[in-house]
Amino acid sequence: MKILMVCLGNICRSPLAEGVMQHLADEHHLDWTVDSAGTGSWHVGEGPDRRSVRTAQRFGVNISRQVCRQFKVADFDRFDLILVMDRNNLSDVLSLARNEQDAAKVRLLLNDKEVPDPYYDNNQFEPVYRLIEGGCKDLIREYAHLQID
Secondary structure, three states: OOOEEEOOOOOHHHHHHHHHHHHHHHHHOOEEEEEEEEEOOOOOOOOOHHHHHHHHHHOOOOOOOOOOOOOOHHHHHHEEEEEOOOOOHHHHHHOOOOOHHHHOOOEEEEOOOOOOOOOHHHHHHHHHHHHHHHHHHHHHHHHHOOOOO
């Protein structure tokens, strides 16, 4: 399975989601590839926000080597599942869908809930990490049919 995590700038939420999902997939010996992207282009070529890197490290996940990139239409062809962090990301990605098959690949990571953007509040990085981790574990339960804590 190939999964793409998407947020606005690809510096806070989607790098965390990429790192957590890949870490869990590897831990459970799943042949999954995970990447991330942003709907905006402001941070293309940069690394993730240092606060996301630090938060991930506290939980044993290394996201320091990731490089921010922008979502592109070709991602619909490269990925089986495109998981977005909030409804604005959902709208932005769906606006680029070429057909129903593209659109069917896109959904919120947390189903009906949004992952809040922690960018303006340092205290939100750990709660956001925990939300993302829960969503990733739910995906493993859903797609790999594994029971994990």
